[in-house]
Amino acid sequence: MRIGELSRKTGVPVPTIKYYVREGLLPAGELTSRNQASYGEPHERRLQLIRALLDVGGMKVAEVAEVLAAVDDPERPLHKVLGSAAGRMSGPGTERDDAESDAARAAVAGLISRRGWRTHESNPAAADLSKALAAMARLGHEAFADLLDTYADAAEQVARADLEYVDRHLAIEEKVEGVVIGTVLGEAVFSSLRRLAHVDASARLYGTDR
Structure with missing residues (x-):
């Protein structure tokens, strides 16, 4: 054409x-x-x-170029492609040097350790999580960190579903692209589902029919 x-x-x-x-x-x-x-x-x-x-993924052109370079590299393992895609999704800004940031980093490191996750607190996603927890603490919601394992349970289930879809439904030549789609677009799907669930939970908990 x-x-x-x-x-x-x-x-x-x-x-x-x-x-x-x-x-x-x-x-x-x-x-x-x-x-x-x-x-x-x-x-x-x-x-x-x-x-x-x-x-949908909210990436910039330069970030997309880096992810596609990983997709097109036949020598790069699927796990490395996944890391490249996830790394491009890191949020903006830098961590502050205060007590809340220290406590948040410790909470994230503890989470990774006790769950036996094969990653490190230096991972961009871990840094984003630390920044979010520190921001909550500065607003007086440091107790939100107590929910980390509950969120981690759900995150593990979703992550397994993402990769099982890739493994079961895609041909070898499509797997790398499938990993990128599951990482970037799956993030948007999960975020949207969470917002829908929030609306339902709020209606059930605070609805006018109570």
Whole structure:
């Protein structure tokens, strides 16, 4: 297909497609003449992945480029690709140097240790968790840290479901992409489900029919 048809099928404007090609996110089409190129189903699929990472995953173009480089590296183990995708999702800002931050880091390190998680408190996700707990403590909600294991139980169940889906339903050549999708887009799915559950729980607990 020509670039115009690719644009119509994906909803991505032609100038944007050309930009993705220039930035290395999308492979160039096969030249059929000096000014024409042909695109196929792999281009369409890659465009859908790029838009999903940008629009749903909330990534920046440079971050998407790094994740796609991991996806396209045949020598990189699935676990390393997962780490690359997760690392790009780290929140902005730096940790403060105060008592609340110290307590939060200790709580996260304790959580990782007692659950036997094969990670480290230096992981970007652990740093994000520490920042969130410290912010809560500064607002007088340091007791929220008591819920960490309850949240961790749910997180472990969701993480297993993500990776079991990849292992059971995808062919070998699709597994790497599936890991990225499960990590980035699965985060959006879980967050949305949590918000829906909050609405239901709030209605049941504080509803006007009580």
